[in-house]
Structures are given as structure tokens and as C-alpha cells.
Amino acid sequence: MDIDEQYKKINALVLDETEMRQLGYEAVDLIVKRWSNLHKDVAWRGADRKEMERLFREAAPEEGTPSAEILDCAVNQIMQYAGRIDHPRFFAFVPSSPTWPTLIADMLVSGFNVFQGTWLESAGPSQIELVVLDWFREWIGFPSTAGGVFTSGGSAANLCALVTARASYDYSGDPVLYYSDQGHASIGRAARIAGFKSYAVRSIPTDNEYKMDLDVLQEMIHQDRDTGYQPLLVSANGGATNTGTVDPLQELSGICKKEDLWFHIDAAYGGFAVLCEKGRAALDGIDLADSVTLDPHKWLFQSYETGCLLVRDVSKLESAFSTNPEYLQDVQMGDDHVNFSDRGLQLSRSFRALKVWMSIKTLGLRVFREAIQRSMDLALAAEDYIADSVELELLSSQNLGIVCYRYNPAGHELDSVHIENLNIEIQKQILSSGYAMVSSTRLRGSYSLRLCVMNYRSTLNDVLGTLRSVEEIGRSILS
Numbered sequence: 001m002d003i004d005e006q007y008k009k010i011n012a013l014v015l016d017e018t019e020m021r022q023l024g025y026e027a028v029d030l031i032v033k034r035w036s037n038l039h040k041d042v043a044w045r046g047a048d049r050k051e052m053e054r055l056f057r058e059a060a061p062e063e064g065t066p067s068a069e070i071l072d073c074a075v076n077q078i079m080q081y082a083g084r085i086d087h088p089r090f091f092a093f094v095p096s097s098p099t100w101p102t103l104i105a106d107m108l109v110s111g112f113n114v115f116q117g118t119w120l121e122s123a124g125p126s127q128i129e130l131v132v133l134d135w136f137r138e139w140i141g142f143p144s145t146a147g148g149v150f151t152s153g154g155s156a157a158n159l160c161a162l163v164t165a166r167a168s169y170d171y172s173g174d175p176v177l178y179y180s181d182q183g184h185a186s187i188g189r190a191a192r193i194a195g196f197k198s199y200a201v202r203s204i205p206t207d208n209e210y211k212m213d214l215d216v217l218q219e220m221i222h223q224d225r226d227t228g229y230q231p232l233l234v235s236a237n238g239g240a241t242n243t244g245t246v247d248p249l250q251e252l253s254g255i256c257k258k259e260d261l262w263f264h265i266d267a268a269y270g271g272f273a274v275l276c277e278k279g280r281a282a283l284d285g286i287d288l289a290d291s292v293t294l295d296p297h298k299w300l301f302q303s304y305e306t307g308c309l310l311v312r313d314v315s316k317l318e319s320a321f322s323t324n325p326e327y328l329q330d331v332q333m334g335d336d337h338v339n340f341s342d343r344g345l346q347l348s349r350s351f352r353a354l355k356v357w358m359s360i361k362t363l364g365l366r367v368f369r370e371a372i373q374r375s376m377d378l379a380l381a382a383e384d385y386i387a388d389s390v391e392l393e394l395l396s397s398q399n400l401g402i403v404c405y406r407y408n409p410a411g412h413e414l415d416s417v418h419i420e421n422l423n424i425e426i427q428k429q430i431l432s433s434g435y436a437m438v439s440s441t442r443l444r445g446s447y448s449l450r451l452c453v454m455n456y457r458s459t460l461n462d463v464l465g466t467l468r469s470v471e472e473i474g475r476s477i478l479s
């Protein structure tokens with residue numbers, strides 16, 4: 001058999017046009033159906049490992065299966081066992097609810113197989129990433145020297161920020177990182193990866209509003225200097241994952257300037273609140289940072305994996321990450337032609353900015369602003385409901401869409417162990433009911449339920465219905 005004969009025989013990798021269309025249309029129909037019925041679906045469906053092994057374990061098949069069968073298995077079996085992160089009553093962790101143009105952009109980027117590591121291979125997509133990054137830059141108030149990069153998410157962006165900070169200073173002693181005891185775990189992990197010594201990563205206590213204690217911070221900086229360490233970087237919360245708290249950004253900027261420290265703000269989940277008035281006020285001072293992490297896949301309604309890092313002086317980001325190997329000599333087209341692989345961890349990278357560009361161009365920025373404002377209003381309504389309830393106890397007021405509370409009915413005088421067990425049971429029951437998904441955390445060691453309102457589909461009924469259901473379950477357990 002000659003080599004082309006062989007090619008024809010083996011090239012079942014190429015589907016014929018009719019089959020491609022049919023499969024694509026069917027997939028789109030299934031997604032539209034899912035989206036239209038999301039509010040009637042459960043918010044979560046899980047299973048244990050044993051069950052998943054039983055259903056899905058198999059060896060890689062040597063021969064193919066009709067595509068319709070595979071599509072059906074992916075949609076109606078595999079993905080059924082998952083949280084519906086975009087369900088209107090999914091209030092757990094940090095939800096994500098992409099818009100339709102986002103999803104189409106995702107599909108287009110795969111279909112056109114964009115490689116956006118270098119300008120040579122993606123002039124148009126690279127220009128759009130620059131344009132969208134400039135939108136973000138203007139929204140947070142960074143100067144024109146600023147620039148950034150799209151990443152897989154907030155964790156990757158935080159890591160790139162720490163690496164950039166390290167590369168931007170000459171230091172002799174161990175560089176020290178300061179972040180609040182409410183900081184996201186990805187900061188601690190990034191510090192480990194970036195080579196900060198564990199004894200040089202300082203957790204700063206927070207006050208009764210969960211904001212970084214600035215006196216302790218300054219004291220630690222001075223102590224570290226006195227003992228030969230090199231204070232390098234402060235990472236502040238622009239929306240802490242636990243409580244939504246924003247650290248005192250103006251004051252922190254002053255301290256960092258005075259002490260010559262890099263000022264990073266992890267605004268992964270909260271940062272896009274700058275798009276509405278109340279959020280802008282809550283994030284006052286975000287424009288003073290040296291770097292800011294933003295996650296469009298959280299409060300800018302994009303699909304995973306869309307994260308972003310902005311750096312006040314983009315040349316520092318490029319100095320930290322650029323490479324120039326001989327096999328990429330062709331991609332050097334001059335300073336004006338950004339190779340995004342020089343701004344982060346990835347050489348092969350996708351065109352994530354298209355999702356943001358297409359959704360904002362199609363729907364207009366105004367509806368994004370309104371949706372963010374509405375999330376904050378709904379969280380405030382939740383706070384009011386909790387404050388008025390004789391069964392619920394408010395543990396932290398709403399900040400940027402997050403409220404913490406627990407079931408602790410008046411008149412029962414429950415001790416702390418009882419309250420904790422009761423709330424663990426409530427969380428378990430609400431999860432298995434499928435009605436809503438709520439998650440828990442600990443505040444100063446105490447078990448807390450937590451509501452994160454961040455979905456443009458959620459209504460007041462969804463929010464209050466979830467709180468009522470917590471009350472009902474609590475009542476039924478106690479009765």
C-alpha cells in the first residue's frame with residue numbers, strides 16, 4: 001500500500017462535513033436546552049469515587065463509537081455528576097456564570113485553533129488581547145505604562161505577580177512576603193513555587209472586619225529589616241474569598257511606598273466590581289497597586305479558564321518572563337509587537353481575550369455593570385433577611401456579594417459544638433436536596449455558612465428561598 005493509500009485508510013480523524021455539522025448542531029441544542037432549564041435543574045449532583053469508577057472506568061477503546069452515542073454519554077451521564085456552577089441558586093465558593101457570546105468565542109477559538117503565544121502567529125488575536133487589557137487597565141485606573149496578560153485563572157496570575165515582584169528588586173537577604181490571614185491560599189502556594197522561604201511568608205492578623213492590621217504589618221516589616229530579611233511585597237485582598245473584605249488599599253499603598261515594597265492586590269473575584277459605583281467605592285485605591293489579579297471567569301461572566309494579571313509597569317512583567325531561544329528567533333518583530341508568551345508561564349496559549357471582547361461587544365458593558373450591581377444588592381437583601389431572622393445569625397456583613405451567617409435560633413441557647421454540628425448537617429442536607437448549593441468556611445475558627453451571590457441569573461426569590469430553606473432544615477433537625 002502506498003503512503004497515500006494508507007493515509008486514506010487511517011484518516012478517520014477527519015469527519016465528513018455532514019457529521020461535523022450534525023454533531024455541532026446537536027451539541028449547541030443540548031447546551032441551549034440546558035441553559036433554558038437551568039433553574040429547574042438541581043444545583044448540584046455528586047457521587048462517590050466508587051460509583052464513578054463503576055460507571056466510567058474503561059480502557060481506551062481501539063475502535064471508535066458513533067459520535068451521537070459519545071455526545072449523549074458526555075452530556076447525559078458524565079456531566080450530570082457535577083455542580084451546576086451557573087445555576088441561579090449556586091451560591092457556594094465563587095460561582096461562575098458565562099454569557100452566550102463567551103461560549104461561542106470559546107468554540108470559535110478551538111475551531112480556529114488559535115495559538116496566541118507570539119505576534120507572528122496571531123497578530124489579530126494579540127491586538128485584541130491588548131485592547132481588552134487596556135479596557136481592564138482603564139477600569140481600575142492604571143496608567144498607560146501598565147499592561148498585562150490573560151492567564152488560566154487567579155492562581156496563575158498571583159504566581160506571575162510574585163515572580164515579577166521578585167525579579168524587580170535587587171536583594172541580599174531573604175525576600176519577605178506579607179499577606180493577611182484572610183488572603184487566598186493561592187498566594188501562599190505561589191510563594192512556595194516562587195521560592196520564598198516558608199519562614200519569610202508572613203500572615204498578618206486582621207481586625208474585626210477582617211481587614212489587615214496595619215500596625216502589625218508595619219511592626220513586622222521593621223522587625224524583618226532589623227534582623228536582615230528583605231521585606232519585598234505586600235499582597236492585599238481586593239475582595240477576600242471568605243468574607244469579601246477589601247483591605248485598606250489607600251493606606252497600604254502609603255506603607256508600600258514608604259517602605260519601598262511591591263504592592264499587589266488579589267482582586268481575583270472582587271476586582272470587576274469597579275464597574276459599578278458601589279464596587280468602585282469599596283475598591284478605592286486599587287489604582288495604586290503595582291500589580292492586580294483579576295478573574296474574568298468570576299465576576300465578569302466568562303467561562304473557565306479566564307484569569308488576568310495587570311502590572312503597573314508592564315516592562316517589569318516582560319523582564320521577569322521573556323525568553324529568546326534560537327528556535328523562536330523568527331517571532332522577534334520589535335517592541336511594538338507583543339509576544340504574550342513573554343508575559344507569563346505559557347508559550348502555547350489560547351485566545352482567552354476573545355471571550356471578553358465578544359461578550360462585551362455583543363451585549364454592551366452597561367449590562368455587565370448592572371449585573372454586578374445587582375449581585376451586590378441581592379447580597380445586601382440577604383444580609384437584611386439574616387439580620388431580621390430570629391433563627392439566623394449574621395457573622396459578617398455583605399462585602400462585594402458575600403455574606404457569612406449560621407443557623408443559631410434565638411431561645412435555644414445552643415453551645416458552639418452543637419451549633420457547628422447543626423450547621424454542618426444543614427449544609428449537607430441542602431446540598432443533597434439539590435435545591436441550592438451553599439458552602440461553608442471558618443471565621444476565626446467558627447463554622448460559618450457563606451453565600452456568594454455572583455450570577456446574573458439569580459433572583460431575590462433564589463436568594464431568600466435559599467435562606468428560608470436553611471431555616472426550614474434547621475427547624476426540622478431541631479424538632
Ligand SMILES: Cc1ncc(COP(=O)(O)O)c(C=O)c1O
Pocket residue numbers: 094152153154155156158184186239240241266267268269270295307
Ligand atoms: C481572592 C481569590 N484569589 C485567587 C483565587 C484563585 O483563582 P483561580 O481559582 O481562578 O485560580 C480565588 C478563587 O476563588 C480568589 O477568590
